[in-house]
Amino acid sequence: MAQNEELDARKLMILKAIIDDYIESSEPVGSRTVAKKYDMGLSSATIRNEMADLEEMGYISSPHTSAGRVPSTKGYRTYVDKILEPASSDPALANEILSKLEDKMSEYGKLIKACAEIASQLTNYIAIGVTHGSAKNSVKALQLVPVDEQSALVVVVTDDNSVKSKLVSLNEKIEPDRLIEMSGIINRYFYGKPANSVTLMTLNRISEESGISRSLLLPFVDAIFDCIKECGKGQIYTEGTAQLLRHPEFDSIDKARDFIEMIQDEDMLEKIVNQSEDLGNGLTVSIGTENGNDGMSDYSVVSAKFEVDGTCIGTVSVVGPTRMDYKNVISSLEFMKKMLEKKSLEGKKLLTDGSDIGAEDIGDLN
Amino acid sequence: MAQNEELDARKLMILKAIIDDYIESSEPVGSRTVAKKYDMGLSSATIRNEMADLEEMGYISSPHTSAGRVPSTKGYRTYVDKILEPASSDPALANEILSKLEDKMSEYGKLIKACAEIASQLTNYIAIGVTHGSAKNSVKALQLVPVDEQSALVVVVTDDNSVKSKLVSLNEKIEPDRLIEMSGIINRYFYGKPANSVTLMTLNRISEESGISRSLLLPFVDAIFDCIKECGKGQIYTEGTAQLLRHPEFDSIDKARDFIEMIQDEDMLEKIVNQSEDLGNGLTVSIGTENGNDGMSDYSVVSAKFEVDGTCIGTVSVVGPTRMDYKNVISSLEFMKKMLEKKSLEGKKLLTDGSDIGAEDIGDLN
DNA sequence: CGTTAGCACTCGGAATAATTGAGTGCTAAC
DNA sequence: GTTAGCACTCAATTATTCCGAGTGCTAACG
Numbered sequence: 001m002a003q004n005e006e007l008d009a010r011k012l013m014i015l016k017a018i019i020d021d022y023i024e025s026s027e028p029v030g031s032r033t034v035a036k037k038y039d040m041g042l043s044s045a046t047i048r049n050e051m052a053d054l055e056e057m058g059y060i061s062s063p064h065t066s067a068g069r070v071p072s073t074k075g076y077r078t079y080v081d082k083i084l085e086p087a088s089s090d091p092a093l094a095n096e097i098l099s100k101l102e103d104k105m106s107e108y109g110k111l112i113k114a115c116a117e118i119a120s121q122l123t124n125y126i127a128i129g130v131t132h133g134s135a136k137n138s139v140k141a142l143q144l145v146p147v148d149e150q151s152a153l154v155v156v157v158t159d160d161n162s163v164k165s166k167l168v169s170l171n172e173k174i175e176p177d178r179l180i181e182m183s184g185i186i187n188r189y190f191y192g193k194p195a196n197s198v199t200l201m202t203l204n205r206i207s208e209e210s211g212i213s214r215s216l217l218l219p220f221v222d223a224i225f226d227c228i229k230e231c232g233k234g235q236i237y238t239e240g241t242a243q244l245l246r247h248p249e250f251d252s253i254d255k256a257r258d259f260i261e262m263i264q265d266e267d268m269l270e271k272i273v274n275q276s277e278d279l280g281n282g283l284t285v286s287i288g289t290e291n292g293n294d295g296m297s298d299y300s301v302v303s304a305k306f307e308v309d310g311t312c313i314g315t316v317s318v319v320g321p322t323r324m325d326y327k328n329v330i331s332s333l334e335f336m337k338k339m340l341e342k343k344s345l346e347g348k349k350l351l352t353d354g355s356d357i358g359a360e361d362i363g364d365l366n
Numbered sequence: 367m368a369q370n371e372e373l374d375a376r377k378l379m380i381l382k383a384i385i386d387d388y389i390e391s392s393e394p395v396g397s398r399t400v401a402k403k404y405d406m407g408l409s410s411a412t413i414r415n416e417m418a419d420l421e422e423m424g425y426i427s428s429p430h431t432s433a434g435r436v437p438s439t440k441g442y443r444t445y446v447d448k449i450l451e452p453a454s455s456d457p458a459l460a461n462e463i464l465s466k467l468e469d470k471m472s473e474y475g476k477l478i479k480a481c482a483e484i485a486s487q488l489t490n491y492i493a494i495g496v497t498h499g500s501a502k503n504s505v506k507a508l509q510l511v512p513v514d515e516q517s518a519l520v521v522v523v524t525d526d527n528s529v530k531s532k533l534v535s536l537n538e539k540i541e542p543d544r545l546i547e548m549s550g551i552i553n554r555y556f557y558g559k560p561a562n563s564v565t566l567m568t569l570n571r572i573s574e575e576s577g578i579s580r581s582l583l584l585p586f587v588d589a590i591f592d593c594i595k596e597c598g599k600g601q602i603y604t605e606g607t608a609q610l611l612r613h614p615e616f617d618s619i620d621k622a623r624d625f626i627e628m629i630q631d632e633d634m635l636e637k638i639v640n641q642s643e644d645l646g647n648g649l650t651v652s653i654g655t656e657n658g659n660d661g662m663s664d665y666s667v668v669s670a671k672f673e674v675d676g677t678c679i680g681t682v683s684v685v686g687p688t689r690m691d692y693k694n695v696i697s698s699l700e701f702m703k704k705m706l707e708k709k710s711l712e713g714k715k716l717l718t719d720g721s722d723i724g725a726e727d728i729g730d731l732n
Numbered sequence: 733c734g735t736t737a738g739c740a741c742t743c744g745g746a747a748t749a750a751t752t753g754a755g756t757g758c759t760a761a762c
Numbered sequence: 763g764t765t766a767g768c769a770c771t772c773a774a775t776t777a778t779t780c781c782g783a784g785t786g787c788t789a790a791c792g
Contacts (some may be wrong), residue, residue, distance in 0.1 A: 030784050043736050046787070066743045066784050075532045106519060106533030141511040153472060153527055157511045161519055163531045167472030241607055242630065245623040253619065257611040277546065395753050409765050414756070432755050432772045 006011055013040065015059055015358065019079045021243045023331075026248045028068035072320070073288040076300070080285050080326050087331035093122075094339060105308075112314040113237040115306060120240025122295045122332040123257075124247075125320035126263060130273055135232030136352060139190040142224060144183040145233035146176040154220055158324050159314075164227035168219045185210045186220060228281055234314075236266060242345070249298070249321040250351045262295050272301055273317045281334055288322040300324050304333040306340055373425075378449060379406065380416050381425055385437045385445045389691055392614045394434035403577040436594070438518050441665070446692050453697035459488075460705065470555050471674075471709070473528045474498075474543055475718045478680040479603040481672060481702055486606025488698040490613075491686035492629060496639055498680045499600030505556040508533075508590060510549040512542040520586055522593035526679075530593035534585050552586065600680075602632060615664070615687040628661050629685065639683045648699055654688040666690050670699040 004197065015321070016036040021029045031047040036041065040047065051069055054060050062068065071079070097118055104114045108189030109131050137158040145153040150173055155165045169345035189206050203221055206213045241260060250256040262268055271293060274288075284303040291301065302324075303317040318329050373381065380474055383404040387395045397413040400406065406413065417435055420426045425441040428434065437445070463484055463645075470480045475497050482495030503524040511519040521531045555572050569587055571581045607626060616622040629636055637659060638652075650669040657667065669683040682702070684695045 028784090032784075044784095045736050046734080049735090051784080062785085064743065066782085067739090068784065103532065106513075106531065140397075140513075141509060141519075141521070143507060143509045143523075145507040145522070147472075147506075147527060153507075153523060153529075155509070155521060155523060156531055157509075157519060161513060161531075161533070163512075163521055163529055164518075165472065165523070165527075165529045166469065167527070210414075242623070242626045245619050245626065251619060253611055253617060253622070254621075256619070260608045260611065266457070267514060344744095345641070347788095394755090396753075410755095411765050411767095412763080415764090420756080428756085430772060431757095431770090432753085434755065 007054075007057075007078070010040075011050055011054060012223070013038075014047060015054060015071075015078065016083045017344060018051075018054075018060060018069055019075060022071055023323055026323055028063055028070050031070035033068070069149070071323075076287045076322060076326070077290070080287070080330075084327055084330070086334075087327055089331065089335050094335070097100060097336065097339065098343070101340075101343070108160050108308070109162050109235055111308075111340075112235075112306065112316065113239070115316050115340070116237050116239040118312060119316050119318055119332060119336060120243055123239075123320070123325070123329045124243050125238045125318050125329065126241060126243060128263075128269060128317045128319060129235075129237040129239065130269075130315050130317075131235045132312050133232050134193075135208050136190055137228055138194040139224070139228065139229050140192070142183070142187050142190055144173075144179045144186070144220060146179050149173045152220075153178055154223040154227065156224055156231075158231045158346065160231070162231050164230050166223040166226055168223045170219060172216065176217070177256040181208075182212060182216075182220070185212065186217075186224075190224065212282060220306075236269060238263060238269075247321060250321065258295070259299070268293070268295075272296060272319065273303055273315060282337060283330060283333055285330070296323055300326075302326070302329045302333060304337045306337055308340055308343075371715075373420075373423075373444070376406075377416055377616070378418060379404075379446075380413060381420060381437075381441060383450045384417075384420075384435055385441060385449075389438055389689055392689055394429055394436050395433035399434070425459065425683045436687075439656060442688060442692070443656070446653070446696075447663060450693055450696070452700075453693055455697065455698075455701050460701070463702065463705065464709070467706075467709070474526050474679040475528050475601055476602075477674075477706075478672065478682065481603070481706070482603050482605040482684050485682050485684055485698060485702065486609055489684050489691070489695045490606075490609050491690065491695065493605045493607060494629075494635060494639060494683045494685060495601075495605065496602040496681050497601045498678050499598045503594055504560045505559060505590070505594065506558070508549070508553050508556055510545045510552070510586060512540075512545050515539045518545055518586075520589040520593065522590055522597075524594060524597045526597070528597050530596050531590040532592055534589045536582070536585060538582065540582070546593050548576075548578060548582075548586070551578065552583075553588075554690065556590065559732060602635060604629060604635075613687060624661070625665070634659070634661075636692075638662060638668055638685065639681060648703060649696060649699055651692070651696070664688055666692075668692070668695045668699060670703045672703055674706055680727050686696070 014034060017034045017040070018029045021037065023034060031044040031051055033219065034047045034051075035042060035044040050140055051060065054075075055062065055069065058072055059078060061072050062067040063070060095322040100118060101111065101114055104111045112129040112131050116127040120127035137160065139156060139157050143155045145155060147153055147167065150171075151164055151167060151169045152174070154168055155163065157163050177235065186206065201212065203217060206212065215340070241263075244250050244259065246335055250259070257344050272291065282305060284299065286303075287300045289297045289298065291297065298321060299319060300322045301317050303315050305312050305315050316333065318333065319325075320329070380400060383400045383406070384395045387399060387403065397410040397417055400417075401408060401410040402412045417426065418439075421428065421435065424434040424438055425444060427438050429436060452588060467477065467480055470477045478497050482493040486493035503526065505522060506525050506527070507523040509521045513519055513520060513533065516537075517533060517535045518540070519531050520534055521529065522701040523529050553573065555568065560584060569580065569583060572578070573583055608631075610616050610622055610625065616625070638657065648671060650667075652667045652669075654666060655663045657663065657665065665685060666688045667683050667685050669681050670683050671678050675681065682699065684690075684699065686695070
């Protein structure tokens with residue numbers, strides 16, 4: 001039987017049965033189980049012959065003679081690419097997720113973190129959210145807030161609506177009113193400009209035109225740059241570490257620890273997440289040895305790029321054992337991805353529908 | 367031998383040896399080990415007699431006949447209260463910690479989170495940070511930032527320098543300039559006022575005096591209240607969950623999972639953290655059964671209230687097995703606590719020393 | 733020629749038995 | 763009061779047996 005031969009329908013059915021069962025039970029699957037549980041109208045002996053073929057072709061393997069068969073990377077790959085049919089989505093779930101994301105929509109960092117959290121809850125695996133730190137953030141607004149007579153808080157809002165703040169200590173005393181006045185002046189110079197367009201020259205010009213001394217201005221501008229830099233930095237959120245212990249592959253503490261330690265390493269994460277076998281639906285699945293990394297050969301990664309208003313705001317990846325519930329993981333991520341995209345379009349519409357904020361909302365605050 | 371009799375010096379020494387060894391090895395400690403490793407100038411037989419006494423008095427117990435002894439809650443309590451001598455602090459460590467906290471000092475939420483992170487790293491146990499959400503936050507500054515023509519971001523800075531933001535959708539279009547103008551007006555009404563002093567009446571007055579329509583004002587005021595409410599809410603940060611797996615008491619996955627699940631439960635956390643056996647140094651140690659909670663009988667909690675400028679900003683608790691390295695945990699928390707207090711005093715001083723921000727800082731940003 | 737019943741064989745895992753050794757309590761001598 | 767000596771206990775380790783799920787192969791069947 002040639003290696004590159006296509007699988008016929010029956011072999012595909014049997015492969016599906018084996019993988020479904022293995023995903024469910026985490027035990028090697030025997031011919032009898034396939035014949036009985038997934039009634040194929042065939043005897044176990046026939047299944048056995050087919051399984052021998054599948055093994056020869058590299059789709060499955062047996063841990064030892066008297067055990068059943070276990071899917072190989074190639075087997076999972078075929079399962080994911082050719083066998084898996086899309087799951088239907090649950091509208092109740094959709095609403096639940098929507099409500100959780102509702103007030104996170106404004107800031108992309110928090111949004112990605114929330115998405116990773118939800119992805120982890122939906123799938124029971126670890127989810128990793130990575131924000132798409134872009135270096136060309138511009139300032140949307142900034143404000144200097146008096147803290148005490150010689151320090152102030154710089155609050156910066158960048159064009160992706162993320163808010164960062166930094167405490168600034170000054171050499172000289174400064175009046176709150178003066179600070180607020182400065183706030184307005186600096187704001188005007190920074191507003192809408194990409195961060196890197198503000199240079200030493202600009203600083204001098206601000207100083208000249210506004211009459212604010214360079215030495216007073218500098219600490220604030222420094223802090224503003226720090227804030228921008230921080231916004232540009234991609235954040236990594238790892239959610240659901242505790243989920244790990246639910247899965248039988250982590251029966252020994254050592255395995256769990258090794259995995260967690262690998263997951264903690266940010267460089268490693270970068271590699272893990274940046275795979276690119278697009279499935280056509282905007283998702284990426286990397287299975288076992290496909291990860292290219294020794295330590296990851298027993299794990300799979302499903303990643304989704306999340307977009308809002310057409311721009312990529314980050315990725316969420318679900319990482320779990322190769323014996324992962326691909327159907328659930330893929331459909332969960334796909335679902336969230338679609339929802340975000342729809343939501344961002346609807347957002348515009350929603351605004352014209354009127355808001356449900358009424359006078360009673362303020363009543364109970366008194 | 368009476369239960370309430372004081373331990374003599376020799377018994378204390380032996381108890382200390384047993385606990386030290388048990389903390390180090392996690393194995394029941396035998397008389398031979400105590401005699402040889404902690405040379406007491408006594409034979410194992412003598413130690414054995416003393417150990418029998420200690421057991422009778424409830425300071426130690428043996429898991430079974432042919433094992434060594436293990437400290438009881440009472441034993442640990444004596445160890446913590448009477449035996450433990452304070453550890454000396456490491457100046458290099460101090461600097462490292464200081465630098466990590468440097469730019470977190472402005473916002474208490476982040477500060478507590480950072481402290482919990484550091485505490486976990488220092489001790490190798492799980493650390494839980496709880497912020498001291500106070501309901502009477504006042505607004506220090508607020509700003510409305512245009513997002514698109516029908517939505518804006520409300521950014522609120524409260525008096526504890528925490529910054530919260532919220533996206534507001536409007537029924538009508540609004541010009542960016544108008545928004546900035548409103549920003550100034552609303553700001554003036556809220557500035558410095560405790561949150562609950564702004565009532566429906568105030569809203570009407572703002573509307574009258576500024577000429578801004580009530581319906582336009584309302585969503586913003588609502589959002590501001592939401593931000594304040596969020597600031598007031600105490601946050602809980604759990605750091606270092608992965609540390610768990612380092613300790614031999616979590617040799618079985620079940621134990622680890624049970625513990626993690628307990629720790630995830632916020633109500634439970636509340637109970638765990640709110641213990642109050644002050645040691646005189648501002649710390650609180652709750653050992654095993656002292657926790658009063660069934661599930662916690664194998665764990666100990668060391669908590670520290672953290673204060674800045676004389677007001678409590680939150681607590682950091684380290685949670686680990688009763689066989690915890692109390693010396694390290696206590697001294698680590700004590701150290702951080704002191705550092706924060708010193709730092710907050712020095713802060714004022716630092717401001718007058720001049721800052722190290724110079725022109726070169728802006729140079730490399732171009 | 734594909735399918736199936738039957739059978740001998742394999743081998744990991746569970747159950748059981750044997751062995752080891754760390755630690756104890758007690759007694760008697762110093 | 764301290765200590766050496768000794769019989770005893772019992773968890774943990776190791777060896778041994780036993781069981782059964784699963785396989786591959788062969789021969790018969792439609």
